[in-house]
Amino acid sequence: MQINFLQIVSAFIVLFAVIDILGSIPLILDLKKKGNKINAREAAIYSYVILVVFFFVGEPLLGLFGVDISSFAIAGSFVLLVMAFEMIFGIHIFKHDSPSGASIVPIAFPLVAGAGSFTTILSLRSEFDTINILIALTLNIIVVYLVLRSTGKVEKLIGEGGVYVLQKFFGIILLAMAIRLFLTNFANLITQFLPALKG
Template identity: 65%
Template sequence: MLDFDFIEMLSAFIVLFAVIDILGSIPIVLDIRDKGGRIDAWKAAPVSFIILIVFLFLGEALLGLFGVDLSSFAIAGSLILMIMAIEMILGVQIFKHDSPTGASIVPIAFPLIAGAGSFTTLLALRAEFALSTIIVALFLNIVVVFFVLHYTDKIKHIAGAGGVYVLKKFFGIILMAMSIRLFMSNFASLLVEMIDHFKGL
């Protein structure tokens, strides 16, 4: 615990917060409820956490089956994060959410919270931060997810449509900056590996 880096945890927390984008998903949650889908925060949040933790530990092994290293996956992930940031900032839809009618597990826990974006982000973060740091950041995000799902109506009433809009744009810019950082750091690592490989020939 003495080696725990609060700044790194905060960075990981912000990236995951921007990708999960539970505040930006409030309109989706409200729409699901309007269509008769009952959302139980006590069920959705824990299931999301379990899915993401399992992928955090097994994702790298799964990549190994396909011969993909972590740096390459992190670069691919950074490009996806960039696209997600563009969605948030410009208000366009590039990824299509084609999940069925709402429920606590599907589509809230998966794929809204634990989806392609968060999977990619977790493995990308593993190339940057300690595992314990990511787990703490993920747990804190799931706590936020729980409270947002549990108090969606109150949050919407307090923040208003304008407040949610501003938050979405703000975290979109942060996510874009983080995606650029992930790309540059991992691209540099791959470049060094390529240079060393050619030197050894």
């Protein structure tokens, strides 16, 4: 196990693109506008713990419940779908009655630690050393923390009109991501079960 700068950079870029915390800013602003409390430190810590635990015991843990990655991803796609509907149509579906507000759900899960990041960290294990993936993940969580801390400044910078436009635009993007996540993993499930059905 050896620290490799190139591996860290590569893994960081992949995880950064999948987590896409910058693209989630309109959703975070929307949650705050609805009165949800978001604790940046808490959300970052929970996200990190969930992802590290899943990195080491994710597949066996899901296996205990008879759930595979594709089924888990499909479940995550439905959560993203609901969040997209909230942003696009201005409706309130999620009830955030947790003492942590929206810090755990939906920020830590499934926004940061979701189906996409779960499958990504598992696939990275076949390419990079564990230590390099964990360093890249740590750096990404630091970025998540900094972005969550700065959303208020972003809101002041672009104003209410800018936030409204961003919410609608990224709501559609989130909807497209949810549909893609569903279709991709549904296709994987069909591929898995097709030989059994033929047999």
